[in-house]
Amino acid sequence: MVMKIALAGNPNSGKTTLFNVLTGANQSVGNWPGVTVEKKEGVLRGHKDVKIADLPGIYSLAPYSPEERIARNYLLDERPDAIINIIDGSNLERNLYLTTQLAELGIPMVAAVNMIDVVKKRGETIDCAVLSKKLGMPAVEISALKNSGIEELVIAALGAAEKRVSGEVKKIFGRAVESALAEIEASFAGEVPSCEKRWYAIKLFEGDPQAAESFKNNKGALAAAKEVRERCEAEFDDDAESIVTGERYGYIASMIHEAHKKQGENLLTVT
Ligand code: GDP
Numbered sequence: 001m002v003m004k005i006a007l008a009g010n011p012n013s014g015k016t017t018l019f020n021v022l023t024g025a026n027q028s029v030g031n032w033p034g035v036t037v038e039k040k041e042g043v044l045r046g047h048k049d050v051k052i053a054d055l056p057g058i059y060s061l062a063p064y065s066p067e068e069r070i071a072r073n074y075l076l077d078e079r080p081d082a083i084i085n086i087i088d089g090s091n092l093e094r095n096l097y098l099t100t101q102l103a104e105l106g107i108p109m110v111a112a113v114n115m116i117d118v119v120k121k122r123g124e125t126i127d128c129a130v131l132s133k134k135l136g137m138p139a140v141e142i143s144a145l146k147n148s149g150i151e152e153l154v155i156a157a158l159g160a161a162e163k164r165v166s167g168e169v170k171k172i173f174g175r176a177v178e179s180a181l182a183e184i185e186a187s188f189a190g191e192v193p194s195c196e197k198r199w200y201a202i203k204l205f206e207g208d209p210q211a212a213e214s215f216k217n218n219k220g221a222l223a224a225a226k227e228v229r230e231r232c233e234a235e236f237d238d239d240a241e242s243i244v245t246g247e248r249y250g251y252i253a254s255m256i257h258e259a260h261k262k263q264g265e266n267l268l269t270v271t
Pocket residue numbers: 009010011012013014015016017018057114115116117118142143144145146
């Protein structure tokens with residue numbers, strides 16, 4: 001049986017470098033349907049039944065740029081067996097913003113913390129065990145350029161793909177938002193597969209136009225989401241999208257605080 005693994009990450013996180021390491025010469029280049037955004041697919045070296053797709057570089061899964069729409073629609077429609085999310089470890093905060101969104105899709109996923117050579121050269125460390133726990137997925141440090149950590153990454157990605165189900169998506173928001181999301185999820189009844197519920201609850205809460213479109217025959221869920229959203233916006237005196245973004249960055253900050261150590265920090269924490 002053929003397995004599909006998608007490579008997703010920010011622009012310049014090292015996707016192409018990793019794609020080349022993973023696939024060697026076994027690749028084909030085309031365009032995504034209807035747009036002149038390059039589409040690369042390849043076969044995992046030594047695993048002729050595993051296909052790798054290199055998605056366009058993106059900073060978020062909002063549906064506003066062509067790259068975001070391509071990546072998002074691919075993940076939602078094709079539901080690959082696993083996602084390898086490549087993270088630029090020298091730019092953790094910005095990269096983890098996308099990671100937390102990808103995790104919500106309910107697709108088995110592995111975080112590949114790249115550029116670890118750069119991180120080490122700066123005298124810094126990233127604790128992948130902490131990231132793994134906080135993200136609810138395996139996290140592996142790699143250097144795509146120096147070809148290190150690749151074997152561990154492939155093992156983790158194949159393991160995730162073979163399991164076919166993602167773990168429980170981490171509840172990263174505060175109590176008010178989490179209870180809002182639970183209310184929206186409860187309005188879905190049986191129509192939404194359980195692994196996709198959290199993604200759609202968040203998107204409907206945010207008022208995402210593309211998600212609303214795919215619920216156009218489910219007036220009950222749309223009405224529930226609108227009611228919950230308006231209540232939260234009044235309570236926070238902010239719009240739903242900013243509430244979610246703010247809380248996402250709050251969780252990312254706590255993750256980085258625990259996982260990312262800079263030179264000398266270990267000494268300074270002894271009081
Ligand atoms: P993409 O935009 O995500 O496809 O990123 P690229 O693969 O084109 O990489 C962007 C730049 O980062 C290139 O100059 C790569 O050589 C470099 N790069 C990629 N991975 C690593 C790495 O692990 N360490 C270092 N030092 N540079 C890397």
